[in-house]
Amino acid sequence: MxxxxxxxxxxxxxxxxxxxxxxxxxxxxxxxxxxxxxxxWAMGMVLAITFALLLVSxxxxxxxxxxxxxxxxxxxxYTIMRDVDFGWLWRHVHGVAASVVFLIIYIHMFTGIYYGSxxxxxxxxxISGMLLFVTFSAEAFSGYMLxxxxxxxxxxxxxxxxxxxxxxxxxxxxxxxxxxxxPAQAFLARFFMLHxxxxxxxxxxxxGLHFAALRLPHVNNQDGEEIDFDAESKKYLAGDKAxxxxxxxxxxFMSKDMMVVGIYLIFFFYLVxxxxxxxxxxxxxxxxxxxxxxxxxxPEWYFLWSYEILRPFSVNIGLMAFGFAQVIFMLLPWxxxxxxxxxxxxxxxxxxxFWLLLIDMIxxxxxxxxxxxxxxxxxxxxxxxxxIVLWVALPFITMNEKKA
Amino acid sequence: MHNSxxxxxMGKAFGAVAGVGVVGSLVAMKKTWDPLPSVKxxxxxxxxxxxxxEGELITExxxxxxxxxxxxxxxxxxxQTESQKKRDVVVGDSHFMIAIGLCxxxxxxxxxxxxxxxxxxxxxxxxxxxxGEVTKVPPPRAxxxxxxxxxxNKMILxxxxxxxxxxxxxxxxx
Numbered sequence: 095m096x097x098x099x100x101x102x103x104x105x106x107x108x109x110x111x112x113x114x115x116x117x118x119x120x121x122x123x124x125x126x127x128x129x130x131x132x133x134x135w136a137m138g139m140v141l142a143i144t145f146a147l148l149l150v151s152x153x154x155x156x157x158x159x160x161x162x163x164x165x166x167x168x169x170x171x172y173t174i175m176r177d178v179d180f181g182w183l184w185r186h187v188h189g190v191a192a193s194v195v196f197l198i199i200y201i202h203m204f205t206g207i208y209y210g211s212x213x214x215x216x217x218x219x220x221i222s223g224m225l226l227f228v229t230f231s232a233e234a235f236s237g238y239m240l241x242x243x244x245x246x247x248x249x250x251x252x253x254x255x256x257x258x259x260x261x262x263x264x265x266x267x268x269x270x271x272x273x274x275x276x277p278a279q280a281f282l283a284r285f286f287m288l289h290x291x292x293x294x295x296x297x298x299x300x301x302g303l304h305f306a307a308l309r310l311p312h313v314n315n316q317d318g319e320e321i322d323f324d325a326e327s328k329k330y331l332a333g334d335k336a337x338x339x340x341x342x343x344x345x346x347f348m349s350k351d352m353m354v355v356g357i358y359l360i361f362f363f364y365l366v367x368x369x370x371x372x373x374x375x376x377x378x379x380x381x382x383x384x385x386x387x388x389x390x391x392x393p394e395w396y397f398l399w400s401y402e403i404l405r406p407f408s409v410n411i412g413l414m415a416f417g418f419a420q421v422i423f424m425l426l427p428w429x430x431x432x433x434x435x436x437x438x439x440x441x442x443x444x445x446x447x448f449w450l451l452l453i454d455m456i457x458x459x460x461x462x463x464x465x466x467x468x469x470x471x472x473x474x475x476x477x478x479x480x481x482i483v484l485w486v487a488l489p490f491i492t493m494n495e496k497k498a
Numbered sequence: 499m500h501n502s503x504x505x506x507x508m509g510k511a512f513g514a515v516a517g518v519g520v521v522g523s524l525v526a527m528k529k530t531w532d533p534l535p536s537v538k539x540x541x542x543x544x545x546x547x548x549x550x551x552e553g554e555l556i557t558e559x560x561x562x563x564x565x566x567x568x569x570x571x572x573x574x575x576x577x578q579t580e581s582q583k584k585r586d587v588v589v590g591d592s593h594f595m596i597a598i599g600l601c602x603x604x605x606x607x608x609x610x611x612x613x614x615x616x617x618x619x620x621x622x623x624x625x626x627x628x629x630g631e632v633t634k635v636p637p638p639r640a641x642x643x644x645x646x647x648x649x650x651n652k653m654i655l656x657x658x659x660x661x662x663x664x665x666x667x668x669x670x671x672x
Contacts, residue, residue, distance in 0.1 A: 248606065248621075251604075251605045252604040252605055252606065252621065255605040256604065260638065261638065263672060270532060270533075271531075272533075273531055273532070273533050273537070274533050274562065275533070275541070275561035275562055275563060276561065276562035278537075278562060280534065280537070384559075384562050384563070384564070385557060385564045385607070387606045387607035387608075387609075387619075387621070388620070390620050391620065405636070407636065408635045408636050408638060409604075409635075409636050409637070412636060465620075465623075466622055471623065
């Protein structure tokens with residue numbers, strides 16, 4: 095056994111047993127963040143706070159929700175919304191946060207693409223981030239099943255049918271996933287399990303990996319400058335705070351981070367109290383009916399761009415295009431052949447590529463919401479083809495990029 | 499050397515035990531997610547084929563899925579093409595279009611437009627004619643036909659009779 099001495103204070107007692115001071119240094123006061131950053135660097139903390147909001151509101155919803163095809167709809171729309179004091183608050187927080195979390199994820203992702211934060215040792219940050227995007231998508235989808243309204247049922251039907259993989263006709267696999275010929279009790283109960291246990295566990299594990307992936311390469315900065323963190327932190331600790339290019343995570347960076355979080359939370363709760371309707375589809379206020387498809391099925395806004403890539407093609411080609419869209423972002427660190435890790439604005443053709451991709455995804459999102467008719471079908475098809483062409487062209491665009 | 503070979507053996511022995519356990523667990527997990535026997539047993543529906551009015555689409559339910567039953571009018575029967583005749587289901591003197599009422603693309607229920615005698619799927623814009631054939635993509639194939647067996651004027655869904663088997667063998671349905 096190690097040698098312990100009589101503690102001189104509570105802190106000393108804890109230090110001897112848990113090394114709290116050391117942990118605090120490693121995690122916060124001597125975890126170094128570049129000074130040359132802007133408010134977009136706060137999106138990680140905004141996401142962490144939003145995840146916490148989802149977790150807390152979810153815990154309260156879980157106490158009244160019934161994962162049973164007969165009771166689910168009423169447990170949400172009657173018990174939680176009308177009987178439970180402040181039940182509406184948890185539901186609106188949960189629904190709004192589930193939608194807003196994707197807005198912030200997209201901002202976080204495009205910030206990373208713009209500043210080249212997936213290169214030169216930061217590949218694992220990008221990959222773990224994209225894995226988080228995939229698990230958040232699965233989490234959002236499984237949660238969408240739970241109120242067991244018309245949109246829940248038909249989204250469940252359409253999305254599980256994707257696993258028959260078109261021309262391969264793997265109907266057995268689809269029935270295995272559902273535990274029935276159509277989405278029914280077995281389906282609802284297993285998606286409930288995925289939503290409240292397995293996927294949140296996976297998300298928490300991946301968040302740990304995402305943070306761990308940041309430690310060695312450190313956070314990127316506005317100029318993509320390679321900073322000698324050892325030298326700069328020594329300068330800071332020696333007292334030259336102004337001359338050093340880095341600052342402490344806590345409280346230097348955190349104070350500014352939480353300022354952004356504060357502004358975000360005001361916006362967030364404005365949505366929760368006054369604009370919650372955007373996160374609640376009116377069609378989902380009809381109980382699930384397996385014999386009646388709603389007139390127009392569309393996913394939540396954050397899935398529209400990939401849905402629109404599936405939609406304009408015949409089934410096999412559509413599935414291939416959809417699969418392409420799901421994995422291609424993951425490969426970004428290798429499709430971008432240029433060694434330049436600087437903002438897109440200094441990378442010539444890449445800047446054009448970046449803005450075209452962003453505009454294309456906004457067009458796809460808009461078209462995905464509209465009925466697949468006439469002009470909208472054509473624009474959707476062109477935008478879907480443009481998405482594929484942009485990604486295929488990326489290695490050629492970046493290969494000949496001049497050293498920035 | 500002596501030690502490391504002993505550790506090597508222990509590692510392999512544990513690996514063998516764990517391997518058996520992993521395979522066993524995966525089998526159990528897979529089987530636990532299979533449809534329950536009660537779900538499978540409830541998979542049969544009997545229809546009385548004498549009650550359907552001509553030219554009107556009626557939706558029945560089988561295994562939780564909608565089943566389209568359309569008794570064809572004399573006009574429809576007269577205008578049938580060769581490929582449409584192959585999908586035709588005859589019970590007594592009546593001709594029927596029988597199909598699983600789910601779009602073969604991703605499984606939404608297409609709506610029937612009685613005036614145009616055609617189906618439109620609202621999800622992704624696929625269209626089918628009154629005989630169940632695709633007239634506009636994305637659906638990759640005509641409506642699927644549920645396994646059926648004709649017994650007099652009755653039809654049992656979920657059981658494969660000779661007429662159904664012939665359709666399946668010739669590739670009319672999956």
